[in-house]
Amino acid sequence: MKLIEVKDLSFSYDENIPVLSDISFALEEGTYTVIVGHNGSGKSTLAKLLAGLLAPNKGEIKIGGTALNADTIESMRAHIGIVFQNPDNQFIGSTVRDDIAFGLENHLVPSVKMDEIINTYAAYVSMQDYLDKEPSSLSGGQKQRVAIAGVLAMQPSILLLDEATSMLDPKGRKEVGELIHALHQKKQLTILSITHDIEETRFADNVIVLNKGKIYRFAKAEKLFENPDDLKNIGLDIPYIYELRAKYAKYGIHLRSRDIEGMAEELWQLNLKK
Amino acid sequence: MNRLVFGRYLPLDTPIHRLDPRAKIIAMLIMLVAIFLPTGYGGYIVLGLFILGTLLLAKMPFKFVISAFKPMTFMIIFLLIINIFSIKEGRLLLAYGFLEIYSGALLQTFYIVVRLFLMIMVTTCLTATTKPLDLTLGIEYLLKPLKRFKVPAHEIAMMISIALRFIPLIIEETMRIMNAQKSRGVDYEEGKLKDKIMAILSLIVPLFAVAFQRADDLANAMEARGYIPGHERTRYKVLKYHSGDYILLTIASLLLGSMIVWSIVL
Structure with a gap:
């Protein structure tokens, strides 16, 4: 079943400057999709539209068959979880515990049930030992993990990530990246991640490339990176591993790995066969 | 940022910390009223002992309480100067040219300073032993009856x-x-x-x-995350009064009652 359907979506803050025009795509349940593009390509606006924080000028967004509009948005909120870029600006509670509880309180979860839910989701993101910590004593990566727990506690059908790792240090980025990967693999969560970190596309099923408010490419990661020049034409890089694969392909060596270790393995085995 | 600052929360686990924020807020208000009743130094000693006892129970470090008074020094000196020039009661203690200091001025200043000290100690009792969020939760609970008058x-x-x-x-x-x-x-x-x-x-x-x-x-x-201002929400933390809270409120009310009687009799 198509979980997310976007049809002819257009949006502009100012009539003369379109931010997004005629965006259409559909995503299956349980898929991991990455949206890449330059600054100003309309990525974050698309995230806000999908989360129902902005209303489109034209077109329609359907989540699980229900169209997002002013009447449905309140009941649809719990289905769409979004994690934003700045770790500090989305930490609402004064402790980890309170922050995870915030969404539950809004969705009228009875007080007696909250502790159990909080403990479960804090454990999901490995923050169970930090429940009473204040945000000022947590790292950026930990704060983002709490934000993810807060969103997951509402049991959304989609997890939207709006550059959730871009303000983190390399360690935090790795932690959060691995968590997202695990959520997709183990919990079959539908994930839509907006990023300008092209390396994140390595784990994705689909990649949507946005350029100047339009969809430039919508393809499987494998397919998209077969031709590196295609993306380089609009000034985007491709993941290192695919760059390497493309180079080997020129010599007739077709590698299949998505990570460096796997590729090293493939390469030395290749040597053995010769 | 680890300095001892007036109004800061000190994370300890004492009977005072565990009290319900609502009880603490009400008790503080009662005490503030009691402090302002004109009972003379006898009343201040009784109130002071009670407040001191609370501070000891809450294991407040002596330094922390003292640090709360430092910003007041300037105000105290200012008060003293004003009083010296405006109050001409009691015995004349010192006359030097135009400057005349009466005992009434010193006594009056002393009373005000004692009241200020007591007030600061009472508020410290509240802010140092209650998490800011519990404090707001307490305020919210206490303001709830005002919802009828459209107070959000x-x-x-x-x-x-x-x-x-x-x-x-x-x-x-x-x-x-x-x-x-x-x-x-x-x-x-x-x-x-x-x-x-x-x-x-x-x-x-x-x-x-x-x-x-x-x-x-x-x-x-x-x-x-589904927050809509004005909409119904459930609460993660639910406040409940325990026996300690009733004891605190009873003592505070009794103190206020006796202070009222005291000030009328005097």
Whole structure:
């Protein structure tokens, strides 16, 4: 079943400057999709539209068959979880515990049930030992993990990530990246991640490339990176591993790995066969 | 940022810390009224002993309580000077040219200072033993009856708790902008008044811009997580009165009652 359907979506803050025009795509349940593009390509606006924080000028967004509009948005909120870029600006509670509880309180979860839910989701993101910590004593990566727990506690059908790792240090980025990967693999969560970190596309099923408010490419990661020049034409890089694969392909060596270790393995085995 | 500052919460686990914030707020208000009743020094000694006992129970370090008085020194000196010139009662203690000091002036100042001391100790008892968020929760509960008169109790509490949550971040941001502007040659310390005002402007404008950006982000995050102002919400923390709370309220009420009687009899 198509979980997310976007049809002819257009949006502009100012009539003369379109931010997004005629965006259409559909995503299956349980898929991991990455949206890449330059600054100003309309990525974050698309995230806000999908989360129902902005209303489109034209077109329609359907989540699980229900169209997002002013009447449905309140009941649809719990289905769409979004994690934003700045770790500090989305930490609402004064402790980890309170922050995870915030969404539950809004969705009228009875007080007696909250502790159990909080403990479960804090454990999901490995923050169970930090429940009473204040945000000022947590790292950026930990704060983002709490934000993810807060969103997951509402049991959304989609997890939207709006550059959730871009303000983190390399360690935090790795932690959060691995968590997202695990959520997709183990919990079959539908994930839509907006990023300008092209390396994140390595784990994705689909990649949507946005350029100047339009969809430039919508393809499987494998397919998209077969031709590196295609993306380089609009000034985007491709993941290192695919760059390497493309180079080997020129010599007739077709590698299949998505990570460096796997590729090293493939390469030395290749040597053995010769 | 680990200094002992007046109004700061001290995370300890004592019977006073565990009391219900509502009971503590009400008890504080009762005590403030009691302190302002004109009972003379006898009453202050009784109230002082009770407050001191509470502070001891709450394991407040002596230094912490003293640090609360430091900002008051200037005010006390100011009060003393005003009183010396305005109160001409009691015995004449000192006459030096136009300066005449009467015992009444000193006594009056002493009373005011004692009252201030007691007030600060009472408020310290509350703020140092109650988490800011519990405090706002207590205020929210206490304001609830006013909902009938369209007082947005929950929204007020939410605003206070968010403000408390963001104060350290805004301070950090101020420091960062100040350093950034200093590195561009802005001088905050020296120069004429006009230059100083311009320097402060170079701090305030970016600070506001960043604060608005933050507010926008926060509003988005809250909305995305289903927050609708004015709508019904459940609460994670539910306040409940325990026996300790009743004891505190009883003692505070008894103290107030006896102070009222005392001030009438006197």
